[in-house]
Amino acid sequence: xxxxxxxxxxxxxxxxxxxxxxxxxxxxxxxxxxxxxxxxxxxxxxxxxxxxxxxxxxxxxxxxxxxxxxxxxxxxxxxxxxxxxxxxxxxxxxxxxxxxxxxxxxxxxxxxxxxxxxxxxxxxxxxxxxxxxxxxxxxxxxxxxxxxxxxxxxxxxxxxxxxxxxxxxxxxxxxxxxxxxxxxxxxxxxxxxxxxxxxxxxxxxxxxxxxx
Amino acid sequence: xxxxxxxxxxxxxxxxxxxxxxxxxxxxxxxxxxxxxxxxxxxxxxxxxxxxxxxxxxxxxxxxxxxxxxxxxxxxxxxxxxxxxxxxxxxxxxxxxxxxxxxxxxxxxxxxxxxxxxxxxxxxxxxxxxxxxxxxxxxxxxxxxxxxxxxxxxxxxxxxxxxxxxxxxxxxxxxxxxxxxxxxxxxxxxxxxxxxxxxxxxxxxxxxxxxxxxxxxxxxxxxxxxxxxxxxxxxxxxxxxxxxxxxxxxxxxxxxxxxxxxxxxxxxxxxxxxxxxxxxxxxxxxxxxxxxxxxxxxxxxxxxxxxxxxxxxxxxxxxxxxxxxxxxxxxxxxxxxxxxxxxxxxxxxxxxxxxxxxxxxxxxxxxxxxxxxxxxxxxxxxxxxxxxxxxxxxxxxxxxxxxxxxxxxxxxxxxxxxxxxxxxxxxxxxxxxxxxxxxxxxxxxxxxxxxxxxxxxxxxxxxxxxxxxxxxxxxxxxxxxxxxxxxxxxxxxxxxxxxxxxxxxxxxxxxxxxxxxx
Ligand SMILES: Nc1nc2c(ncn2[C@@H]2O[C@H](COP(=O)(O)OP(=O)(O)O)[C@@H](O)[C@H]2O)c(=O)[nH]1
Ligand SMILES: [Mg+2]
Numbered sequence: 001x002x003x004x005x006x007x008x009x010x011x012x013x014x015x016x017x018x019x020x021x022x023x024x025x026x027x028x029x030x031x032x033x034x035x036x037x038x039x040x041x042x043x044x045x046x047x048x049x050x051x052x053x054x055x056x057x058x059x060x061x062x063x064x065x066x067x068x069x070x071x072x073x074x075x076x077x078x079x080x081x082x083x084x085x086x087x088x089x090x091x092x093x094x095x096x097x098x099x100x101x102x103x104x105x106x107x108x109x110x111x112x113x114x115x116x117x118x119x120x121x122x123x124x125x126x127x128x129x130x131x132x133x134x135x136x137x138x139x140x141x142x143x144x145x146x147x148x149x150x151x152x153x154x155x156x157x158x159x160x161x162x163x164x165x166x167x168x169x170x171x172x173x174x175x176x177x178x179x180x181x182x183x184x185x186x187x188x189x190x191x192x193x194x195x196x197x198x199x200x201x202x203x204x205x206x207x208x209x210x211x212x
Numbered sequence: 213x214x215x216x217x218x219x220x221x222x223x224x225x226x227x228x229x230x231x232x233x234x235x236x237x238x239x240x241x242x243x244x245x246x247x248x249x250x251x252x253x254x255x256x257x258x259x260x261x262x263x264x265x266x267x268x269x270x271x272x273x274x275x276x277x278x279x280x281x282x283x284x285x286x287x288x289x290x291x292x293x294x295x296x297x298x299x300x301x302x303x304x305x306x307x308x309x310x311x312x313x314x315x316x317x318x319x320x321x322x323x324x325x326x327x328x329x330x331x332x333x334x335x336x337x338x339x340x341x342x343x344x345x346x347x348x349x350x351x352x353x354x355x356x357x358x359x360x361x362x363x364x365x366x367x368x369x370x371x372x373x374x375x376x377x378x379x380x381x382x383x384x385x386x387x388x389x390x391x392x393x394x395x396x397x398x399x400x401x402x403x404x405x406x407x408x409x410x411x412x413x414x415x416x417x418x419x420x421x422x423x424x425x426x427x428x429x430x431x432x433x434x435x436x437x438x439x440x441x442x443x444x445x446x447x448x449x450x451x452x453x454x455x456x457x458x459x460x461x462x463x464x465x466x467x468x469x470x471x472x473x474x475x476x477x478x479x480x481x482x483x484x485x486x487x488x489x490x491x492x493x494x495x496x497x498x499x500x501x502x503x504x505x506x507x508x509x510x511x512x513x514x515x516x517x518x519x520x521x522x523x524x525x526x527x528x529x530x531x532x533x534x535x536x537x538x539x540x541x542x543x544x545x546x547x548x549x550x551x552x553x554x555x556x557x558x559x560x561x562x563x564x565x566x567x568x569x570x571x572x573x574x575x576x577x578x579x580x581x582x583x584x585x586x587x588x589x590x591x592x593x594x595x596x597x598x599x600x601x602x603x604x605x606x607x608x609x610x611x612x613x614x615x616x617x618x619x620x621x622x623x624x625x626x627x628x629x630x631x632x633x634x635x636x637x638x639x640x641x642x643x644x645x646x647x648x649x650x651x652x653x654x655x656x657x658x659x660x661x662x663x664x665x666x667x668x669x670x671x672x673x674x675x676x677x678x679x680x681x682x683x684x685x686x687x688x689x690x691x692x693x694x695x696x697x698x699x700x701x702x703x704x705x706x707x708x709x710x711x712x713x714x715x716x717x718x719x720x721x722x723x724x725x726x727x728x729x730x
Contacts, residue, residue: 008267036278039681040289040688043272045260058264060272071273071688074697078270182269 008184013085015064021150076107080184241480284725287683294713301365303376368482371609386460469628484610495638500630502606522606532569543620642723654714
């Protein structure tokens with residue numbers, strides 16, 4: 001399918017916070033209570049529309065365990081957006097955010113948009129981290145913030161799409177160098193400014209066919 | 213490998229190759245693809261996932277998914293190259309196959325004409341059923357085998373993709389022809405099928421073997437009294453079952469190569485590939501290698517190499533001899549002699565070091581005009597090339613590969629014949645950390661056998677022995693060690709060495725499962 005842009009995301013955070021469930025909810029609109037432990041990197045993709053433009057989100061879901069940290073780190077660099085996830089019912093996952101953030105800041109490109117996500121909002125009775133704490137952490141570190149539930153799908157769309165909007169705005173502002181694929185942004189075959197297709201005398205805009 | 217080929221040719225031809233297109237499928241062909249490009253079938257990747265796997269900037273290490281468990285808990289991981297080709301030109305395959313008796317019986321009869329077999333080339337279905345698809349097996353007459361293979365493509369992904377889909381079917385076809393001999397314990401291969409059996413048996417007391425052997429030879433009512441074998445007056449070579457399996461695998465490689473050549477007329481099959489295939493059959497591992505992939509066994513932390521690479525350097529004498537015997541293959545542009553460096557015109561008449569096909573050492577000869585031609589084998593180590601074009605000397609495909617801007621074909625110098633080594637699995641005790649490691653050259657270019665063995669051994673030691681992902685995680689770790697991390701614009705591994713920029717593929721196969729299964 002043709003797209004105007006492709007944005008690459010990475011999902012990070014402690015193991016068990018619901019990263020893989022968030023991805024599945026976003027791409028397949030379903031919740032799978034028992035998700036297999038991610039031991040490497042897994043991929044998902046979905047098309048969204050922003051400002052009337054088709055945008056393909058390519059999402060890399062990573063392993064949270066310490067032992068895979070060096071592999072996970074190696075995937076930050078090529079991402080335009082990151083979803084940093086903690087579990088509102090487990091305070092330790094919130095406490096580890098600083099480490100995750102340092103890691104991300106150190107290994108990603110400086111323009112990467114980071115969305116902080118407090119997941120499992122459906123488990124209000126077991127909540128250990130107040131929403132205000134999440135908001136405060138986000139404000140302090142310049143992140144966007146949302147609470148989500150991969151189970152009920154609450155805010156899941158919004159989390160992925162708001163991140164994309166932020167990236168899109170940055171592109172409009174000229175902050176991102178969109179010609180450098182290492183930034184996690186690719187221009188699609190139908191984009192008016194692309195010069196990758198040699199269309200000869202046709203010139204200018206025409207809806208591109210399939211990608212790649 | 214594509215760029216390797218290209219840059220070598222470019223050097224040789226004075227950089228005239230600049231700006232060549234890197235289209236992997238097309239290769240200028242309008243013919244349809246037989247198999248579309250993809251990643252190994254057992255990874256079960258969607259088109260979106262395949263696209264993600266080809267991210268040259270991040271080079272994700274792709275592993276077997278939880279839901280796609282491989283036989284023997286085999287571990288697998290791969291990473292794409294750093295940008296030398298658009299697609300990952302490595303391919304892999306892992307199968308459990310059941311070889312069935314041919315319908316209509318009499319499977320090992322000599323009456324099966326070769327031509328009939330050839331005319332029905334396998335196309336992804338046939339004699340070998342996947343184990344899971346055949347729950348109703350007559351286990352006594354069917355033979356089960358495990359198969360793993362790595363293919364490393366060059367100048368396109370077509371040949372590697374095709375071989376990954378079909379080589380195991382050729383193996384199954386050839387094994388089917390000798391199925392009954394293999395199923396008879398301790399039987400030597402009969403010299404001539406359908407003839408009176410002679411005293412072939414290793415264990416004369418094996419009455420069951422004897423009667424079965426007699427029956428499978430199918431001689432109608434031929435009298436056969438086990439007590440008094442007929443006398444022969446000439447000596448006869450004894451051929452073991454093991455040799456029959458080796459022969460079957462060798463012929464499978466040859467048929468695979470012929471099928472690629474034949475179907476090139478109908479399909480677009482780009483490039484060529486190396487092939488490393490492992491067959492586990494009746495308690496033995498058969499490791500067949502044509503190319504520069506490598507297999508090692510790690511047993512109690514010790515490295516046991518079970519393959520050798522075929523490169524311009526390792527095969528120099530074979531290639532030189534061929535060129536010496538058939539100089540027209542060099543198109544008057546190359547010399548079969550090797551010199552330590554290019555000979556210069558002003559050196560004609562002087563005496564210079566050289567080697568011919570008869571030599572592994574060096575001697576001096578007087579330089580003649582002919583010696584000014586480009587050497588058949590040129591370059592050292594990973595940069596060594598045959599005819600300034602290709603860096604591997606065995607494999608499948610490459611039928612239309614020519615020296616750039618010439619009419620000189622490379623194929624006559626390439627061999628599709630694998631070297632098959634046998635590892636008697638059953639003769640050793642294996643622990644959970646004893647494994648067979650298969651890797652494409654992307655792995656071995658940067659890691660020595662010893663380094664790989666140490667990495668795997670220490671990884672597995674720190675891993676829960678009951679974790680069924682342990683071999684996949686070990687494979688992932690090994691690929692990570694070979695790929696490295698991006699630092700200052702380059703891929704770096706431990707000790708600040710350069711990581712591999714090539715496609716990297718790794719199988720890690722635990723050896724304990726063989727005994728459990730068979
Ligand atoms: N109640 C509830 N459970 C969730 C939610 N998201 C994930 N889980 C559960 O949390 C566990 C871990 O989820 P998973 O996606 O595998 O976490 P990951 O390790 O971060 O990928 C699973 O048992 C899920 O069923 C959620 O939003 N609500
Ligand atoms: Mg997960």
